[in-house]
Amino acid sequence: xxxxxxxxxxxxxxxxxxxxxxxxxxxxxxxxxxxxxxxxxxxxxxxxxxxxxxxxxxxxxxxxxxxxxxxxxxxxxxxxxxxxxxxxxxxxxxxxxxxxxxxxxxxxxxxxxxxxxxxxxxxxxxxxxxxxxxxxxxxxxxxxxxxxxxxxxxxxxxxxxxxxxxxxxxxxxxxxxxxxxxxxxxxxxxxxxxxxxxxxxxxxxxxxxxxxxxxxxxxxxxxxxxxxxxxxxxxxxxxxxxxxxxxxxxxxxxxxxxxxxxxxxxxxxxxxxxxxxx
Numbered sequence: 543x544x545x546x547x548x549x550x551x552x553x554x555x556x557x558x559x560x561x562x563x564x565x566x567x568x569x570x571x572x573x574x575x576x577x578x579x580x581x582x583x584x585x586x587x588x589x590x591x592x593x594x595x596x597x598x599x600x601x602x603x604x605x606x607x608x609x610x611x612x613x614x615x616x617x618x619x620x621x622x623x624x625x626x627x628x629x630x631x632x633x634x635x636x637x638x639x640x641x642x643x644x645x646x647x648x649x650x651x652x653x654x655x656x657x658x659x660x661x662x663x664x665x666x667x668x669x670x671x672x673x674x675x676x677x678x679x680x681x682x683x684x685x686x687x688x689x690x691x692x693x694x695x696x697x698x699x700x701x702x703x704x705x706x707x708x709x710x711x712x713x714x715x716x717x718x719x720x721x722x723x724x725x726x727x728x729x730x731x732x733x734x735x736x737x738x739x740x741x742x743x744x745x746x747x748x749x750x751x752x753x754x755x756x757x758x759x760x761x762x763x764x765x766x767x768x769x770x771x772x773x774x775x776x777x778x779x780x781x782x783x784x785x786x787x788x789x790x791x792x793x794x795x796x797x798x799x800x801x802x803x804x805x806x807x808x809x810x811x812x813x814x815x816x817x818x819x820x
Contacts, residue, residue, distance in 0.1 A: 543588065543675075548595055555632045563627045571623040571815050573630075574615045575637070578810040582648045583610045584683040585640035588676065589617060589633035596625040607644065607683035616811070623815070630813045639673075640680035641809040647684025647802050650786050654797055658790040661797060664689040666778070668800035677803045689798055697726045701750070709735055713742045727776070733760045740769040748798075751779035754788040761793050 577583070586602040593600040598621035604610055616637075619626055651663045664687035669677045678688040690696050697720045699712045707715075709728065716726045727746035728739040733756070739747050749757045757777050764770040776796040777789045782805070789797045 543591060548591060551632055552592070552595065552629075556628060560628060563624045566624045566627060569623050570621060571626060573619045573626050573813050573815045575617040575619070575634070575811055575813050577610045577612060577614050577616050577641075578812060579612045580645075581610050581641045581809045582644040582684050583608055583616060583637070583641050584644040584680045585636040585638075585676070586617060588636040588640070592629050592633040592636065593619050593621075593626075596629045597621060598625055598629065607685075610641075619813075626813075626815070634811050634813060636676065637811050638808040639806075640676055640683075641811075642806040643677055643680035643803055644684035645809060646783070646806040647681050647686040650783055650799070650802065651685040653783060654786045654790040656790075657787040658793065660795075661790045662687045662795065663786070663802075664776075664796055664798040665802040666798055666800045667692070669803050681802055684802075686802060687796065696724050698748075699726070699728045699744075701729060701731060704735070709738050710742055713739070713744060717743055729778075733763060736760050737763065737767070737769075740764060740767075740773055744773060746774040746776055748776040748778050749794070752777070754785070754792050757789065757794060758792040 583604050584606050586604065586606055590600040590602060598619050601618040602616065603618065604616050610616055647663065654661050654663050663685070665678060665681040666689060674691065678691060682688055690698065697716045699709070699716065703712050713726065713728070720726065725745040726743065727748055728744040729748045729750045730736045730739055731750050736747055736749070749760060761770065761775065764773070774796065775794040776798055777792065777794045778798040781789055781797055781799040782801050786797055786799070
């Protein structure tokens with residue numbers, strides 16, 4: 543991460559004066575970070591950057607995206623005891639938040655691919671302001687797709703665009719204004735709009751908040767009209783771990799869900815100072 547960003551995170555956590563760490567004498571120590579539950583780990587690189595900023599030596603014991611059983615040590619830290627205590631919470635927050643997202647993502651990927659082995663499971667832009675890069679990285683490490691990072695990555699025509707100027711006009715204008723390198727995606731709420739999008743140059747069609755049976759009907763209509771091979775198909779809206787398999791089974795290419803970042807539970811990690819000094 544950029545040094546200025548790292549320093550912003552550190553400043554937020556330390557404040558103007560840290561009396562709690564100052565009570566510790568200038569001694570060296572060793573600490574271990576332990577996962578207190580099964581997880582797909584991510585955030586190790588960020589935790590090591592935090593410790594490195596404080597002049598500490600951090601040694602990760604797992605690779606990013608690897609399964610970690612409960613009770614395992616995931617990282618060793620050596621150096622100034624005060625600095626270990628000052629950097630502890632920020633490092634643990636990266637690990638806990640990112641590993642939670644990676645773990646939920648892996649669960650969703652496994653469930654979806656049991657029904658459709660070729661499907662992609664993607665996140666959305668429903669992310670914590672200022673933390674999107676890390677949340678989307680965690681999705682990737684869990685086996686998911688990052689989708690758009692921002693509005694500049696692709697043209698996504700949504701319901702409010704269509705309400706303002708109509709679907710055909712949106713598509714026509716998008717083709718004229720957007721670079722040839724950008725894909726044009728249309729969010730549809732009806733099978734009628736799906737056909738309009740497919741017939742007028744959309745690269746991707748997103749079935750928005752449609753039940754799986756309606757999505758399947760739409761795919762059948764595209765097949766009958768010889769349009770299916772022209773477009774990538776995405777289902778989104780109301781998708782969770784409990785129903786992702788139903789959407790995957792319809793034959794869409796992608797399922798996207800805000801739940802990967804919105805509903806992910808933090809994983810419990812702890813940092814423990816080992817007795818004695820080094």
